[in-house]
Amino acid sequence: MLTDLCAWTEEFLRRLLDAFPQRLIFAGLQGSYGRGEATPESDIDLVVILDHVGLPELETYRGLVRGMDQGALACGFLCGRVELDRWPRYDLMQLVWDTRPLYGTLEGLHEFTPDDVDMAIQIGASALYHSAVHCFLYDNDPSTALPALEKSAFFLARLELFRRTGAYPSTRRETALSYGPWSGGTEKKYERLIRWSSSLL
The missing domain is CATH 3.30.460.10 (Beta Polymerase, domain 2)
Structure with missing residues (x-):
């Protein structure tokens, strides 16, 4: 570090x-x-x-x-x-x-529409759903894939919160305030990831 x-x-x-x-x-x-x-x-x-x-x-x-x-x-x-x-x-x-x-700045280079946000969420949710199902089915130890899946879920949660509130959360803590921790054992975490990503499709 x-x-x-x-x-x-x-x-x-x-x-x-x-x-x-x-x-x-x-x-x-x-x-x-x-x-x-x-x-x-x-x-x-x-x-x-x-x-x-x-x-x-x-x-x-x-x-x-x-x-x-x-x-x-x-x-x-x-x-x-x-x-x-x-x-x-x-x-x-x-x-x-x-x-x-x-x-420099990226401000003003691009203006994003609600359709852009919806598309980003749909693509992110489908990728997360597919990855979670695939890893649970085929990884010898599905728990090893959870950190990467939870990282993807964090980025997706930020977009979903922005769509609902108009505010883009800048930290994991802000996202966790709305979604709570990804707690529990391996099966519970996979169940939540799959159910949540499915709900966003």
């Missing part, structure tokens, strides 16, 4: 601007570090938008991240502006809403 997130992101941004002078459109932090909920196992989820991304840019960015102290923790989303403009709107919502800016 990073001991000083502010220093790390400042160094990352300095290197990024040096590597891509006048080409950086946006850089941000998302995931547990962006929400202030990082644990010792957390990755550093970065979002970077350049004017253009090809293999040379990917190679430069890979070297930049690998050269950072604790760069092995880095992961995230990198694309060019054209790709961002063409990205499916339902998939952009959480990227925009869940990213804390370090440089």
Whole structure:
């Protein structure tokens, strides 16, 4: 786990601007570090938008991240502006809403409609339902898949809460206030995941 997130992101941004002078459109932090909920196992989820991304840019960015102290923790989303403009709107919502800016802004790039929210929920719910059923049926130990399934459920719950309330919850705690903990044994958790995702379809 990073001991000083502010220093790390400042160094990352300095290197990024040096590597891509006048080409950086946006850089941000998302995931547990962006929400202030990082644990010792957390990755550093970065979002970077350049004017253009090809293999040379990917190679430069890979070297930049690998050269950072604790760069092995880095992961995230990198694309060019054209790709961002063409990205499916339902998939952009959480990227925009869940990213804390370090440089530039995503505000105003996209306006999302209720239909975009509905589509994101439908796609997320169907994916969660399928994954939960598949893992329960075919995994030798279904409990090992639960952390990933519960992470997907958290992101889906944020969208569903936004649809109901108009407010996008920024933390797991806010989501848990409405949905409660995913408690109980393995079978109970699977039952709840499957029933809840089915109800959203």
